[in-house]
Amino acid sequence: MSLLLGPMCQHIPGKKGLTDHSDVKRLMPAKEVYIPLFAGNNSEVELLVNEGDHVYIGTRLANTKSAFPVPLYSSVSGIYKGTVKRPHNSLKPQLHMVIELDEDQEAVQAFEPIDWENASHEDLVEFVKNTGIIGQGGAGFPTYVKYQKVENIDTLIINAVECEPYITADYKCVMDYPEQFVHGVRILKKLAQVDRVLIGVKKTHPDLINLVRDEIKRENLVGIEVVAVPDVYPMGGERTLIRQLVKREYKRLPGECGVIVNNANTAILVARAAEMGQAQAKKYVTFSGEGLKYPTNVLVPIGMSVAEIIEQIGGTIEDVQSLKLISGGPMMGRTMVSDQIVIDRAMNAITILKDEEEPAMTCLRCGRCTSHCPMGLQPVRIANAVKMNDAAEMEKRGAMNCIECGLCTYVCPSHIQVTENVRKAKRTLMMKANKK
């Protein structure tokens, strides 16, 4: 960790205006969806339907057998045609379930709703596990896991900050469903067994702040407060948000300092599951960036391909040599290997930019990457250790603590891909650990 702590965050242009005030486009694939079966390396999946079966929106399709198992539900109705390998964000082709859509698009109740106010903690955790809900902030961690042990938790933070440039999917979703959002927050509050819930929203979204505050007032709820946070990056990162809202630090997980953090959209999914027995079928996803002709938010079934969505919203710009397709935002997102990748349960944005990276120059030793790192790391030192292939130094410099926020690259005046080097260090250390 660095002793010379600087701002650890930075205001960056939000570019939210490209999508935050236009209507959400509701799209459907022409023929098929492809439900990804990938649940992490070495994880198995148990299929619950057979080729040729008719499935409905909400039919349970599969159970994952990973360390934290969650079921998968169908996002459309139609005929299950079998599995196929397709490009995937894990960088390797992965198995997907192919479902050919029918005309009716009929839904079934995926599971029994729950009397959440009277349910025991164990029953509520088991209920959330059965819903298949995973975190909607991008990481896709199963939601129930955070609530299994809550004895030391005193604060629940709902993250509605959405600090990455371009992305407005959470903003649009909460603006469209404020009642379901606040209801979901109530259920999560009961699940966390806390008296205090803080909802973090960027101060640049006063409409969202007022809407949610009005809903809390209308429902006469106590212990739930909306807090306007500064417009800096990475304010939506767990560590930065916890620091801002409750002035606490932790080593590995927020639970160590008595906090659970959940994304705003996760609360909406929990409300729908508890009240209607509804599994997640569709997603709000921001399609934005200067590479698109008409940036917009879309509401699409899970499993719809990125290529088909881009086509339906009007395509990419033409007067450019090459485009960069990113899963997520430009800071934390990952370059996509193919537009045949589909929208999965955790994706919240696809950003398409002109591919015009500036050439890297010599390091000026200015220290900006270090002073801005929200994790207190010295990214340039880690990058140097990568160049020297010195794993011990990478470890000593705490590379594994990097949250891949991208700020070190963003602030570097020499256009050095510092984050990419820190990612390499993490990969090196992970491979080393796996060999042991």
Ligand code: SF4
């Ligand atoms: S990408 Fe990693 S090393 Fe770079 S600023 Fe963010 S947390 Fe620090």
Ligand code: SF4
């Ligand atoms: S910000 Fe860039 S130029 Fe400055 S010390 Fe870090 S790597 Fe070097």
